[in-house]
Amino acid sequence: MSSSRLTVNGKDYTLPAVEGVTLQSSxxxxxxxxxxxxxxxxxxxxxxxxxxxxxxxxxxxxxxxDAVGKAVTTIEGLSDLAKGESGGHPLQDAWIEQQxxxxxxxxxxxxxxxxxxxxxNPHPSDDEIRQAMEGHLCRCGTYNQIVKAIQLAAxxx
Amino acid sequence: MTDVMTDRNQRMDNPGVRIxxxxxxxxxxxxxxxLVVAACSRxxxxxxxxxxxxxxxAGPAPSVTGGEGQAVPGAATLPRRTMPTDVDAYLKIGPxxxxxxxxxxxxxxxxxxxxxxxxAAEELDVPFERITVLMGDTDQTPWDRxxxxxxxxxxxxxxxxxxxxxxxxxxxxxxxxxxxxxADQVRTENGAVIASDDASKTVAYAExxxxxxxxxxxxxxxxxxxxxxxxVVGQSTPRVDLPAxxxxxxxxxxxATVPGIVYGKIVRPPSWGATLESIDFGKAREMPGVVGxxxxxxxxxxxxxxxxxxxxxxxxxxxxxxxxDSPYTSxxxxxxxxxxxxxxxxxxxxxGDVDEALARAAHKVSVTxxxxxxxxxxxxPMTALVHAQGDRAEVWTSTQVPFDCQDVVAGMLxxxxxxxxxxPLMSGGAFGRKNLTDAVIETARxxxxxxxxVRVQWTRGEEFQWEHARPAILVELTAxxxxxxxxxxxxxxxxxxxxxxxxxxxxxxxxxxxAANVLDYYTIPNVRSIFYQGVAPLPPQFWRANxxxxxxxxxxxxxxxxxxxxxxxxxxxxxxLLQNQPRMLAxxxxxxxxxxxxxxxxxxGQGFGIGLAFTDGTYVAEVARVAVDRTSGKVRxxxxxxxxxxxxxxxxxxxxxxxxxxxxxxxxxxxxxxQLTFAKGKVTNPTLRQYAPLGFLDAPSVDVAFIExxxxxxxxxxxxxxxxVSAAISNAIYDAxxxxxxxxxxxxxxxxxxxxxxxxx
Numbered sequence: 001m002s003s004s005r006l007t008v009n010g011k012d013y014t015l016p017a018v019e020g021v022t023l024q025s026s027x028x029x030x031x032x033x034x035x036x037x038x039x040x041x042x043x044x045x046x047x048x049x050x051x052x053x054x055x056x057x058x059x060x061x062x063x064x065x066d067a068v069g070k071a072v073t074t075i076e077g078l079s080d081l082a083k084g085e086s087g088g089h090p091l092q093d094a095w096i097e098q099q100x101x102x103x104x105x106x107x108x109x110x111x112x113x114x115x116x117x118x119x120x121n122p123h124p125s126d127d128e129i130r131q132a133m134e135g136h137l138c139r140c141g142t143y144n145q146i147v148k149a150i151q152l153a154a155x156x157x
Numbered sequence: 158m159t160d161v162m163t164d165r166n167q168r169m170d171n172p173g174v175r176i177x178x179x180x181x182x183x184x185x186x187x188x189x190x191x192l193v194v195a196a197c198s199r200x201x202x203x204x205x206x207x208x209x210x211x212x213x214x215a216g217p218a219p220s221v222t223g224g225e226g227q228a229v230p231g232a233a234t235l236p237r238r239t240m241p242t243d244v245d246a247y248l249k250i251g252p253x254x255x256x257x258x259x260x261x262x263x264x265x266x267x268x269x270x271x272x273x274x275x276x277a278a279e280e281l282d283v284p285f286e287r288i289t290v291l292m293g294d295t296d297q298t299p300w301d302r303x304x305x306x307x308x309x310x311x312x313x314x315x316x317x318x319x320x321x322x323x324x325x326x327x328x329x330x331x332x333x334x335x336x337x338x339x340a341d342q343v344r345t346e347n348g349a350v351i352a353s354d355d356a357s358k359t360v361a362y363a364e365x366x367x368x369x370x371x372x373x374x375x376x377x378x379x380x381x382x383x384x385x386x387x388x389v390v391g392q393s394t395p396r397v398d399l400p401a402x403x404x405x406x407x408x409x410x411x412x413a414t415v416p417g418i419v420y421g422k423i424v425r426p427p428s429w430g431a432t433l434e435s436i437d438f439g440k441a442r443e444m445p446g447v448v449g450x451x452x453x454x455x456x457x458x459x460x461x462x463x464x465x466x467x468x469x470x471x472x473x474x475x476x477x478x479x480x481x482d483s484p485y486t487s488x489x490x491x492x493x494x495x496x497x498x499x500x501x502x503x504x505x506x507x508x509g510d511v512d513e514a515l516a517r518a519a520h521k522v523s524v525t526x527x528x529x530x531x532x533x534x535x536x537x538p539m540t541a542l543v544h545a546q547g548d549r550a551e552v553w554t555s556t557q558v559p560f561d562c563q564d565v566v567a568g569m570l571x572x573x574x575x576x577x578x579x580x581p582l583m584s585g586g587a588f589g590r591k592n593l594t595d596a597v598i599e600t601a602r603x604x605x606x607x608x609x610x611v612r613v614q615w616t617r618g619e620e621f622q623w624e625h626a627r628p629a630i631l632v633e634l635t636a637x638x639x640x641x642x643x644x645x646x647x648x649x650x651x652x653x654x655x656x657x658x659x660x661x662x663x664x665x666x667x668x669x670x671x672a673a674n675v676l677d678y679y680t681i682p683n684v685r686s687i688f689y690q691g692v693a694p695l696p697p698q699f700w701r702a703n704x705x706x707x708x709x710x711x712x713x714x715x716x717x718x719x720x721x722x723x724x725x726x727x728x729x730x731x732x733x734l735l736q737n738q739p740r741m742l743a744x745x746x747x748x749x750x751x752x753x754x755x756x757x758x759x760x761x762g763q764g765f766g767i768g769l770a771f772t773d774g775t776y777v778a779e780v781a782r783v784a785v786d787r788t789s790g791k792v793r794x795x796x797x798x799x800x801x802x803x804x805x806x807x808x809x810x811x812x813x814x815x816x817x818x819x820x821x822x823x824x825x826x827x828x829x830x831x832q833l834t835f836a837k838g839k840v841t842n843p844t845l846r847q848y849a850p851l852g853f854l855d856a857p858s859v860d861v862a863f864i865e866x867x868x869x870x871x872x873x874x875x876x877x878x879x880x881x882v883s884a885a886i887s888n889a890i891y892d893a894x895x896x897x898x899x900x901x902x903x904x905x906x907x908x909x910x911x912x913x914x915x916x917x918x
Contacts, residue, residue: 018465025464034412035405037585039536040617044845047536075405092403099395099810102266102818104402105409105537105585130853137845139536139586140266141818141826143856 004068008033009077015064023067024048024059027074035075035108039137046136049109050074056116075108078115082157091115094153102140110136114150123154235564235574238300240316244327244373246299247320248277250366254348256281256288260317261301261560262309263293264398265584265591267875268811269309271396273317275807279389280321280382281328282345283362290397293559293581303558305592305699307773307873310807314871319375326379327371328362335360384805384867391867393810398583410555410582411614413542419448420464421603421611422471424457425619428838429695430481433457437475444470449607458603460611485694486836490629491527494652494691501650501687504669506676509683514646518637520722521646526632526711528668528704528901529832530695534850537585538620539596543603544610549576550601551610555584557591565594566601588823589699593625621843626833627700628654628693630668632711638719642733647675649686649711653704654693666690667697668704672880675712677771678741679734695835701823705772705880707901713768713884714899717891727767727888728754740802743864744778745769747800751862752780759895762787766888768881773873775803776864779820781857781885785893787917790909794825794857794886799878801861804869816878817859824882826851830902 004017008031015030024041027033027050039047041060048060051073073081084090091114094100101107110133117124117132124132129147138146240261241247249257258277264270274288291297293304301313325345332350333343336358343350350365352358373379384390401407424436436457438450446466450459457476461467485493515521541554543566550566559579567577584591596613604611615623630653637646651673655664669688675681720730728749735742749767757764762785769778782796797820806812830849834841842848861878887898896911 018463021465028412029464032414033405034408037409037537038411038614039538039585040845042617042844042846044617045536075403079404088400088404095403096395096399099393099399099814101399101402102814103535103537103584103586104266104398104407105535105583107402108405111403133853135852137536137850137852139534139588139822139850141820141822141856142814143821143853144817144858145814147853 004064006064006067006072007070008072009074009080010071017064021064022060023050023057023062023064023072026064027059027072033074033076037105037108039106039109045106046113047106047109049112049136051112051116054116054119056113073112075111078111081115084153084156089115090153090156091118091149094149094156098145098149098152100142100145100149102142106136106138110138110146114146114153118150118154118157122157124150126151235567238560240301241299242375244320244323244375245370247317247375248324250324250362252363252367254287254361254363256283258288258290258317259298260290260292260313261298262304262313263557263559263581263584265304265557265587267309267815268396268808269304270398271394271811272310272314272807274397275389275392275394276314276318277321279387280318281325281348283348285389285394287348295559295563295577295579300560303561303592305557305589307775307875307877310871311774311873314807316375318381319377319379322379322381323373323375323377324371327373328365331365332360335365387867390805390807391809393808396811407583409537409585410540410542410553411537411585413553413582413612415542415544415610417610418542419460419462419607419609419611420467421458421460421600421613422467423599423603423613424459424471424474424476425623426455426478426480428480428483430483430838431478434477434479441470441473444473446470448609451603451606453602453606456599456602458599458606458613460603460607460609481838483694483838485692487529487629487832487834490530490694491631491652494629494631494689497652497689497691499690501689503686504651504666504688505674505686506647506684507686508676508681511646511648511683511685514683515635515637515648518646519640520719521635521637522715522718522722524632524634524636524711524715524718524899526630526707526899526901528630528707530626530629530835531700531827531831532621532624532626532833532848533586533588533590533700534620534845534848535584535586535588535590538615538617539590540612540614541597541600542610542612543597543600545570545601545605548572550604552577552579552597552601553582554579554597555587555591556581556594556597557584557587557589558594562594562597565598569598569601570605588701590625592699595623595625617845618843621833621848622840624833624840625696625698627703628667628695628697630704630707632668632707634711634715636715636719638723640723642723642725642730644679644681644719644734645683647681647684649675649684650689651687651704652689652691654691654697656697656699668707671703671705671708671876672770672772673704673708678738678769678776680737694838695833695840701819702772702876702879705770705876706824706827706883709768709770709880710883710887710899710901713881714887714897717766717888718897726756731767731769740776740864741769741771741778744776744800744802747862747864748778748780748798751800751860752782752796752798754780757892759892762893764889764891764893766885766890766892768884768888770877770880772877772880774870775801775872775874775877777801777877777881779878779881779885781882781889783886783889783893785890785908787894787912790905790907790912792829792886792890792903792905792908793855794829796858796860797825797882797885799859799861800864801878802864803872803874803877804865805867805871806863806865807871809863812863812874813861815874816861819876819878820859820882821856822851823879825855825857825886828883828886828901828903829855830904832902
């Protein structure tokens with residue numbers, strides 16, 4: 001079995017290059033970075049979202065081989081991108097202040113997408129937020145609170 | 158691979174207790190208040206005796222996939238358990254003054270971890286931050302029937318509150334004796350007993366309680382704090398599970414792992430009820446990483462060292478099945494329910510002579526409501542990790558029912574209950590689905606068969622196909638009023654199947670449960686309510702608020718129609734009906750006022766509609782504002798105003814989030830979008846894209862107001878707000894465009910068809 005080198009949250013790893021293995025599986029099962037979640041495996045819920053060179057991708061349908069040579073950022077590395085008042089990323093601080101998560105399972109993906117949005121569009125309107133976040137499902141119904149938290153973080157960044 | 162298992166071996170305070178080495182999953186590092194905080198093992202011998210368990214039947218276990226209604230051997234013969242009444246089973250004060258609260262309930266986003274801690278902190282007079290809540294671990298927490306039914310705050314809240322009050326009284330008495338005072342000469346503050354006449358005379362709880370049991374009972378009569386004096390209960394104290402949910406550290410069932418873990422796959426049938434005719438593991442067995450294959454009658458599975466290897470091996474398995482040729486589909490299910498041979502049983506409300514009253518009614522309406530099977534579709538599919546080791550078993554899973562999991566694994570593996578420990582992890586969505594133990598049962602079987610710790614994690618396709626869903630329901634209602642606007646007759650029939658919850662000896666009729674009893678707040682002298690048991694082509698299961706959306710839709714849209722026949726607006730009509738129902742009247746007025754109620758009168762495309770429900774002790778009124786596109790039939794729910802009277806509110810923000818979320822998702826989404834389509838025992842829309850839960854673009858904005866009397870008992874929060882949504886939307890659609898939608902979900906083509914039939918599209 002050959003190996004792959006992957007950079008995740010600023011650190012380099014050597015991973016077994018299993019045929020067809022997804023980035024999601026490499027992160028969760030090989031690196032133990034379980035903050036990135038499995039929701040559907042089919043690019044339909046957004047729970048597995050990570051950043052690849054700063055752009056949001058669904059890790060469940062991204063092959064490990066497509067991530068080699070790029071910088072992967074997962075939820076575990078989000079606070080490295082920017083610091084808010086409480087020490088986490090301003091989005092994480094806003095999420096806690098606004099009491100966004102209920103079960104919390106979809107929130108890693110939501111946060112990564114939100115981080116990508118704000119890096120491209122630092123002051124989005126509510127409509128722009130909803131359009132950007134549209135691929136993320138939340139079965140606990142936290143959508144409105146997510147929009148508020150993104151606005152709160154944007155106002156501070 | 159990150160090793161999340163840590164061996165702990167600590168000496169306990171109590172002498173004579175045999176220490177056993179146990180393995181723990183460390184679940185959250187944030188604030189030391191995860192779902193389970195790894196600490197020393199509370200061996201059973203050291204615990205205060207649990208309440209005497211009645212000899213009795215634990216009830217039938219739920220079905221295992223691939224074979225409907227397969228009973229799990231042994232689980233049914235375990236003695237029934239009840240919640241302990243020993244205060245010391247719930248609360249312990251450590252030598253450092255920290256308080257540990259033990260509960261068999263689990264947190265999955267409702268906020269009870271914080272809420273329970275608030276209740277305990279208030280009665281004990283310790284700061285909230287000093288309390289750690291351990292939840293659900295079968296080795297460390299008191300037995301609980303499971304977290305569901307909007308019962309945590311409502312039923313367990315008072316138990317915890319009283320336990321804390323009892324412990325407080327005990328500490329007060331101990332402290333008084335220590336300080337040479339009587340109990341009425343001391344007070345408590347900040348975890349210490351203080352002499353009322355000399356604040357320098359003080360002794361900390363830790364010093365008083367060290368190494369001692371209170372031996373008090375939750376049935377005691379220690380005085381409770383006056384709610385008017387609350388400083389912790391009633392505050393929106395930030396939930397302790399939040400930090401780990403935003404930094405990736407919270408562990409869910411899907412994240413559990415142990416050294417040596419292998420990944421399991423179950424060989425699934427093509428449809429419900431199919432039996433396994435033959436299976437050929439020949440090729441699969443030889444594939445890379447495969448550690449075992451197994452078959453026992455209809456149950457077959459395999460495991461491999463890596464996920465991809467298990468999936469590849471599964472694809473190489475050749476199995477033939479004999480399918481049931483079920484004639485039922487999502488298209489014909491309501492006809493099938495209606496044509497049941499069951500003669501029907503009276504259920505709930507009954508009074509007077511309905512037929513006679515209908516005959517003389519000034520106004521009559523007939524309402525038929527059809528609701529489909531709806532899925533739970535939690536974002537985290539079912540999963541379990543089980544290590545079956547001959548004489549014991551250890552289970553890690555997201556579950557609402559850790560103690561049921563313990564029972565079914567003990568039964569399945571023929572082990573004493575005490576030799577099975579269940580560690581519940583945070584659940585990525587539950588909604589009633591994770592009340593069932595099917596994932597745990599199959600994983601336990603596979604682990605025992607192949608001799609490794611195995612995690613089986615369901616794919617999204619499996620999650621849809623092997624759902625146990627809120628079943629299809631048909632309601633037929635004929636209602637009559639007199640010429641004074643009073644309801645005089647109510648003839649109600651529910652056609653549905655029944656739930657068979659684990660542990661219950663009698664089935665619960667679905668649809669005839671939540672919010673079903675019209676007499677809960679409307680006065681009607683002649684009522685008949687019958688439940689007709691019908692077929693269940695897909696297995697039924699409790700779902701957030703169950704039949705409440707269906708019942709409330711039938712009831713509240715009938716009320717609207719009767720109002721129209723009487724020439725009265727829907728609000729005034731209801732206000733008159735609710736004259737003897739001050740709490741329902743109060744929430745109705747509050748929701749209407751907040752909404753800026755401005756009727757569209759059927760022609761503007763914009764409308765307001767109201768729905769009321771009483772569920773789990775809570776009164777809810779909701780006003781929906783909708784816009785209907787007459788070209789496409791698409792309904793946009795713009796805003797919902799909810800007024801809620803749930804008695805004392807423990808944590809307002811946590812409660813508001815639950816209410817809003819349930820309105821947006823289980824309420825609005827099920828009304829506009831959701832249905833499981835099926836034929837021949839196979840779900841035909843088994844993806845999230847097809848099933849289409851509501852997303853960001855369609856979510857209504859929501860405002861929630863509490864109409865609160867702090868002296869009223871705490872009531873349900875998780876489900877009561879779901880019921881009124883469908884009714885409010887249906888009534889609002891009528892106000893917007895003049896058609897009555899009662900066939901769930903209100904898909905655009907159905908709305909368009911209704912508009913065309915009325916000649917307005």
